[in-house]
Amino acid sequence: MLSMPEYLEQIAATRDERMSWWREARFGMFVHYGLYAQVGRNEWLQACENIPPQEYEALADTFAPKEGCCREWAALAQKAGAKYMVLTTRHHEGFSLWDSKVNPFNSVNYGPHRDIVREFVDACREFGLKIGFYSSLMDWHNPDGAACAYDPQARRRFTKYIRDLNEELLTNYGKIDILWYDVPEPLQHAEGWESLERNQYLRSLQPHILINDRSRIPEDFGTPEENISPSERDWEACMTFNGISWGYLDSAQAAPYSYSPQQILAMLQTCTERGGNLLLNIGPMPDGSVPPETVQPLTDVGRWLAVNGEAAYGKFTKTYGNTHQINGVSRSTTKGNTVYVWNKIWAPHNGKMAMGGFETAPRSITLMDGTPLSFKLQGSRILLENVPQENPDPILHVPVIKMEFDAPPVYRFASYLPQLHQGHSPDTAIL
Ligand code: GLC
Numbered sequence: 415m416l417s418m419p420e421y422l423e424q425i426a427a428t429r430d431e432r433m434s435w436w437r438e439a440r441f442g443m444f445v446h447y448g449l450y451a452q453v454g455r456n457e458w459l460q461a462c463e464n465i466p467p468q469e470y471e472a473l474a475d476t477f478a479p480k481e482g483c484c485r486e487w488a489a490l491a492q493k494a495g496a497k498y499m500v501l502t503t504r505h506h507e508g509f510s511l512w513d514s515k516v517n518p519f520n521s522v523n524y525g526p527h528r529d530i531v532r533e534f535v536d537a538c539r540e541f542g543l544k545i546g547f548y549s550s551l552m553d554w555h556n557p558d559g560a561a562c563a564y565d566p567q568a569r570r571r572f573t574k575y576i577r578d579l580n581e582e583l584l585t586n587y588g589k590i591d592i593l594w595y596d597v598p599e600p601l602q603h604a605e606g607w608e609s610l611e612r613n614q615y616l617r618s619l620q621p622h623i624l625i626n627d628r629s630r631i632p633e634d635f636g637t638p639e640e641n642i643s644p645s646e647r648d649w650e651a652c653m654t655f656n657g658i659s660w661g662y663l664d665s666a667q668a669a670p671y672s673y674s675p676q677q678i679l680a681m682l683q684t685c686t687e688r689g690g691n692l693l694l695n696i697g698p699m700p701d702g703s704v705p706p707e708t709v710q711p712l713t714d715v716g717r718w719l720a721v722n723g724e725a726a727y728g729k730f731t732k733t734y735g736n737t738h739q740i741n742g743v744s745r746s747t748t749k750g751n752t753v754y755v756w757n758k759i760w761a762p763h764n765g766k767m768a769m770g771g772f773e774t775a776p777r778s779i780t781l782m783d784g785t786p787l788s789f790k791l792q793g794s795r796i797l798l799e800n801v802p803q804e805n806p807d808p809i810l811h812v813p814v815i816k817m818e819f820d821a822p823p824v825y826r827f828a829s830y831l832p833q834l835h836q837g838h839s840p841d842t843a844i845l
Contacts, residue, residue, distance in 0.1 A: 415611055418604075422632075425617070429634060432622050433648060435544065436592075436635075438728045439497035440686060441719075442546065444652055444695035445487050446660040447530075448505045449473040452700045457505055457661030460554055467555070474509060477525030483702025484530065488537035490696070490704050494712035495719035497727075500546030500594050500693060501534045503583055508555025512586075516578040519555055535587045546592030547583050551576060551607065551629060552599045563600035573608045577615065584619045593620075594637075595628040604630040626650070635691075642681055644688035651685060652693040655708050662697040662705065669707040675714040675810050676758075682715075682726055683756045686747040689732030714810060721807075722782050722814045725754035731822075739827055740769045751822060755815040762801035769815075770795040774823040781806050782814045794829045 416424060450457045452473055460470045491499050504510045510520035512531035521530050531547070538545045553559035556575060561568030584590055593616060601607050609629040617623060625633040635648040642651045654660050656671040673681075678694065685692045696708050719726060731748040738746040738753060746755045753776075755769065775791035779798070785806070788799045796817070807813035817823075828834045 415614060418610055418631075421610060421614060425634065429648075432624060433634060436498075436624055436691065437648065437689075439544070440691055440726050441494070441496045441682060442498040442500060442544075442650070442691060442693045443487070443491040443494065443496040444548075444660075444693045445499060445501045445534075445698065446505070446662075446695055447479070447483075447698045447702065448502055448511070448661065449477050449507055449509050450505070451662040451698060451702075452476060454662050454664050454700070456659040456663070457502075457507075457697075459661075460507055470507065471519070471555070474519065474524035477509075477521065478700070479521075479526050479528070479530060479702035483698065484533040484537040485540065486702070486704050487534075487696070487698065488541040488543055490709065490712055491543055492541040493716045495716040495723060496543065496694075498544035498546055498591060499534075499538055500548050500592060501531070502548040502550075503531050504550060504553075504579065505548075506550050506552045506554050506597060508553040508559070510579065512583065514579065514582055516575065516582060517556075531583065531587060535590075544591040545587075545589075546594050547580075547590055548594040548596060549580055549583065550596045551601075552597040560600065562606075569601070569606065573606075573612070577608070577612045580612065580616055581619065584616050584623070590620050590623060593623055593625045595626055598628060598630045602630075642684045642690070642692075644684070644690055648690070650691040650693050651681070652695065653681065654695050655697070655705070660695055660697055662699055665705060665707045668705060672707045673711060675711040675718070676812060678711060678715045679718065679756065679810060679812055683745055683747065686726045686730055687733055687745060689730070718807070718809045718812065721809065722754075722756075722812075724749075724782070725756065725814045725816070738769070738771065738825055740771075741767060748822075751819040753817045753819065753823065755817065757813050757815055760805040760807075760811065760813060762798075762803055765800050765803075767798045767801050768792075768795045769798070769817075771825045771827045771829065772796045772823050773826065773829070774819060774821070776817040776819045776823070778818045780816050782816060787815065794826065 446457055450459045453459050510517045513522040513529040514520045535545055558568040558572035562572040604610055607630055609631050626635055626637050627633055635650050636645050638651045656668045658671055681692050696705055725747050740755050741759050744755055744758045746753050773794050779787045779789050790797050805811045
């Protein structure tokens with residue numbers, strides 16, 4: 415077994431090759447589905463309502479995912495323009511959605527008597543989606559999930575249990591692309607979890623797999639949750655669809671809080687501009703149906719990506735600070751010498767619109783359907799002329815303006831306003 419430094423060096427050496435598809439994919443769909451969906455009060459129901467274990471366990475008998483629910487998820491993910499899906503194979507409740515010989519509390523022994531993970535994997539492959547398994551380290555059903563914190567025997571049993579569960583998942587379902595750990599509680603260190611040994615072993619089963627940062631080892635990518643917070647490393651923002659619950663919440667309560675397609679676009683734009691991915695969640699209904707309030711927004715985002723996906727998918731220049739702020743709130747993504755402006759405000763005045771800060775003239779400016787836009791470089795801005803009054807994007811009214819330069823453009827935001835560039839700070843200001 416490699417030491418931690420050796421392991422970290424080894425996975426760093428293969429990361430670019432392993433992650434190239436993921437870095438270009440940009441957009442994944444998270445699926446939180448488990449016994450908790452039957453109640454519809456969040457996936458932490460058992461803990462938050464302090465439900466006695468036996469009472470909660472009874473939900474396993476009534477768990478009834480409809481036939482074809484995994485295909486429904488995959489079809490929506492594909493329609494939305496997502497390139498991968500991550501399914502909660504076993505959430506904190508400890509119920510395995512697969513034919514587990516390690517965990518008898520599973521969807522073959524109870525409820526549907528079906529291997530949902532198998533159906534999920536088959537659906538992902540049918541719809542051309544990469545496959546991710548969410549795997550909670552926390553377990554409320556296995557008593558060792560708590561005892562491991564203070565009983566050495568229980569810790570050894572539980573870490574073996576976690577290893578065996580994930581061995582089943584990464585052995586029995588063909589090529590798996592992502593292992594998405596969650597909540598490494600109650601043990602506080604990678605050593606306690608034996609994550610170094612387990613992750614090395616699991617990688618030997620699936621050499622190309624990507625592992626997230628939630629087994630107390632940084633592994634391949636960070637996982638900001640419910641916020642889009644970029645970092646220098648690879649990162650993926652995981653977001654509920656409504657800011658309330660990962661697990662099912664009925665539409666009447668979820669819909670008012672659910673994201674519009676424009677809000678999803680804004681998240682995708684930030685992820686693209688700043689070198690991350692968006693993992694947007696759906697919490698299927700008790701029978702596995704897709705929550706109705708997610709369908710139209712995801713479908714519209716997919717229609718938009720079908721036209722403008724070039725501005726989101728693929729290899730982009732990663733930026734952190736203020737990059738191109740155009741016409742107020744519009745932002746851009748940059749691929750080589752091409753700048754894509756995700757234009758939130760289309761309001762030509764006398765047929766003109768400007769993109770301030772640019773001090774280099776592009777070779778061409780077009781809409782994504784190839785329509786050329788006439789322009790000139792005027793001081794420190796690109797002045798578009800004869801701009802059509804009608805918003806060119808009939809889908810979400812966020813037209814992308816594609817600017818192709820011969821070299822990375824020189825850009826200084828609001829260069830005529832030095833007060834925006836003098837880096838004032840309270841302790842240096844004299845007035
Ligand atoms: C938090 C929640 C968990 C959810 C996860 C998704 O860890 O505890 O319920 O699955 O976020 O990232």
